[in-house]
Amino acid sequence: MxxxxxxxxxxxxxxxxxxxxxxxxxxxxxxxDPAGRPDCISPTERALIAQLTAAWQASGQALPSYAGVAPYAFYPQAGNLYEDLWISNYVDLDGSSGILDWHCGSYTYDGHDASDSLIRSFGEQLLGVPVFAVDDGVVISTADGNPDMNTVWSGQPANFVLIDHGGGRTGYYWHLKNGSVAVSTGATVVAGQQLGLTASSGNSSYPHLHFGTYDVGSATEVFTGACNPGPSGWVDQEALVTTxxxxxxxxxxxxxxxxxxxxxxxxxxxxxxxxxxxxxxxxxxxxxxxxxxxxxxxxxxxxxxxxxxxxxxxxxxxxxxxxxxxxxxxxxxxxxxxxxxxxxxxxxxxxxxxxxxxxPVYDPLFNHAPEPISAELLPADPGINDVLRAVVTSDSVMDDLDYDMLTHDWTWSVDGSVVRSVTTGARSDMLPALSLGGYVTCDVTPGDGTDSGATVALEAAIQGPAFSTSGQALGGVGGAPEIVGVGSLVPASSVKLVLANAAPSSAAWLVLGAVAINAPFKGGVLGPDPSPPGFFVLQQTDADGLTRVDTTWPAGLSSGLSIWMQWWVQDASGPRGFTASETLHGVTP
CATH class of the missing domain: 2.60.40.1930 (Macroglobulin (MG2) domain)
Incomplete structure (x- = not known):
């Protein structure tokens, strides 16, 4: 810009x-952008990228190339497109001196090789807008320590992260905030991991992320449309807004x-x-x-x-x-x-x-608290391979009636333990996939620097790869308790059996059995057979209605061995003073 x-x-x-x-x-x-504007990656940096990439290939550390690279599941920047993010430039598909973007428009400039996603001002930059890895990979190189509020194109060096995403694909993450780069050369990264913060370092005049995809050394436009037909490079390509x-x-x-x-x-x-x-x-x-x-x-x-x-x-x-x-x-x-x-x-x-x-008289102490927000956790039914996105969905302009720039506090917990807690100037945040499953919560709280708005609590139950649920839960006034199995059930590996959404500060019994009986009990259905070798484990839920049993899956168990598990909770709102989760079935691999 x-x-x-x-x-x-x-x-x-x-x-x-x-x-x-x-x-x-x-x-x-x-x-x-004026006609003839320079590339936002300077010629000096282009030469550096070529050197770094060649050295990486020669080092033997490069990930193997293969056909059929999977489409991206999310845009790798905090915020929501057309709310607090906006893509001003796409890849230039015109091979001559003209310009052409993927939807046959002019949202690009001559020779541009990436998506430029802007944040609204230096104000949001100072609050912090994270940049994430779009896929798993290994860091080829990074740069940090360069000025990050540039407003002219003078060939300045940028703060950046360059990642080998495998399959011959390289990801460019450019113009990052000084001091924000959170990974190092040679480090393994996972999709949804924070790399840095959005800024205007390098050959840049407006705070933005220059996100580029190179496949086997050539720039790829992952957005598809009339002037770039074919399958989209996104799992769910965002609809274009041109009005x-x-x-x-x-x-x-x-x-x-x-x-x-x-x-x-x-x-x-x-x-x-x-x-x-x-x-x-x-x-x-x-x-x-x-x-x-x-x-x-x-x-x-x-x-x-x-x-x-x-x-x-x-x-x-x-x-x-x-x-x-x-x-x-x-x-x-x-x-x-x-x-x-x-x-x-x-x-x-x-x-x-x-x-x-x-x-009648200006009141410097008066402040409107942020407006109430709504939010959602995406994808709606996450699995063990899904990066989780917490997204504010309420109005992005009338979110504070003093028109203050808002922060959002994001507190992510897995199985009751906080795993990420950040305050940013963006309307979304991410958590890498939970390959072994888990019960995830994210508390989202808006703030304007003086007052905080009401917190919205999001949650998702992600069953581990060795578990599945069946049968009927028994609910009370607050709904039915949830059981989540975390782990692979590989012998001698860690296993968590989580109870969530239960009555707070209440007795809870984990019932385990070698077979399922599905017998009527307390107005519900008892799934596991608790008779020997089955057994009970007594726990107490916390103030949030959460508890868990942590254990180690025994060594020496035969492959294909099954176990059935179910939580029963003392709850006066249940039909007979109890509520129960579904039955969880686990199989030793």
Whole structure:
């Protein structure tokens, strides 16, 4: 991306403030890459990559090449596309001096060999946006220690990770944050493992991840479409959005003429009677040529106080990426307190409907806590080979009514033990696959630097490779308990038998049997036969309704030996004072 001054951007726009007595469009414009921009990996770094790759191949450490490399299961960056991430450039498929992306558009530049996924500003960069390994592999090389808030292309060295993903495939992870690279040359990495943080190191002018895929030395476009037909390089390719959408928005009490993206924007949820004007700004990808805008301010009672009508931007060409700001002096906002609202429409479509508090006197201590969030764990029914993604699904613009940049706390636990706890400036996070299974929870908490929002708890039960469930669970008011078998049942290996979603602080019995009897019991079905050689293990659930039995699978057991397991929990909400899990069946390999 190219950072231009506000003065230069304003030249692109056709509606100066003077056209409206009460204000108007103040500035902004296209942030598109100019024709002839340099490659975001400099010639010096290209030569370095060639040397590193050749040395890696000669070292004997390179993973073997093979046909049929599997498609990627996720994009390797925290955040959600078209919410807090946006891909501005794809691989250039035009072999000449022209440009062509996979969907026959111009979202690329001449010679580009990767996907450039932007974050919204340096503000999010400072909060931290993780970058993850897209697949298993071995690290070919890394670089760190270089400046990471570059805004011009001057051939600067980048912080990066270069990974051999096997099958002749190499992954490029470029422009990382200074001091964030978390892996070293020769290290084995797994899909979903954090490599570093997003930034603007190297030949870069905007914080982003340059994610490239090279197959047997040639750049590969993993997105497929009309101009790159064939099977997608993604398990689930994200649908393309080419219509205007609000990537970020906020109000300001300050004139925005001096703001220059990717600088962090001033933000407020309130203005005072004494403020001479109210300003608002927007980051807006995919603005068509000859677009128009309209701004409406409404009083606290919902009636219209001010309506600009439609004005053209005067853009004779489309803007792939733009930022725009307006300033208005609304007379009634100097005398009428309450929650006002602004409506911003582009080309007749309402894109923003945002509240703003008008106060007699500005209150620097007042703060809106983040809005309640919704979230989900993906994939919906994970298995032992799936990287887990916790994703915030609620509104990405009206997530805080002071328009603050939000952090999210991500606390991942497996079988009751915390395995990852991070605070980031992104709307998703990842956990590598659990090859032996486990009961996974992820608590997600938004924060604005002053207050925290309500925590959303996500969970998933992933059965280990040697286990399967059958039979009927017996539920209570809180639903049915869950049993999770963790481990392979290889003789002398570790095994966990986890109980989750049970009544808190309650007695729980793990019933184990060599055969299944499926007999009526306490209003449910008792799966295992507890008579010898079967037995019981008494446990106590914790405050979250969780407990587990850790053991070592005995050595010397014959292959194909079966065991049936089931949890029964003392629970007054159960039909006869008990609830029970399904029956778990394990087989020694």
């Amino acid at each position: 190219n950072k231009l001054s506000s003065l230069a951007l304003a030249v692109c726009l056709a509606t100066p403030v003077s056209l409206l007595a009460q204000g108007g469009l103040g500035g902004g414009g296209s942030l598109d 205007p959408f609000v990537w970020d928005f906020g109000f300001s009490r300050l004139d925005l003429a001096s703001i220059d993206p990717p600088d962090a924007f001033p933000r407020t949820g309130q203005v005072a009677f004494a403020d001479p004007s109210i300003y608002h700004w927007v980051l807006l990808p995919s603005l068509p040529a000859f677009s128009d805008w309209r701004v409406v301010y409404k009083r606290p009672d919902g009636t219209t106080a001010f309506d600009t009508g439609n004005f053209g931007f005067g853009n004779s060409t489309s803007f792939k990426f733009s930022w725009l700001w307006w300033g208005f002096d609304i007379p009634e906002m100097h005398t009428l307190a309450g929650e006002w609202s602004l409506e911003l429409s582009i080309n007749g479509t309402l894109l923003v409907d945002a509240p703003i508090d008008v106060l």
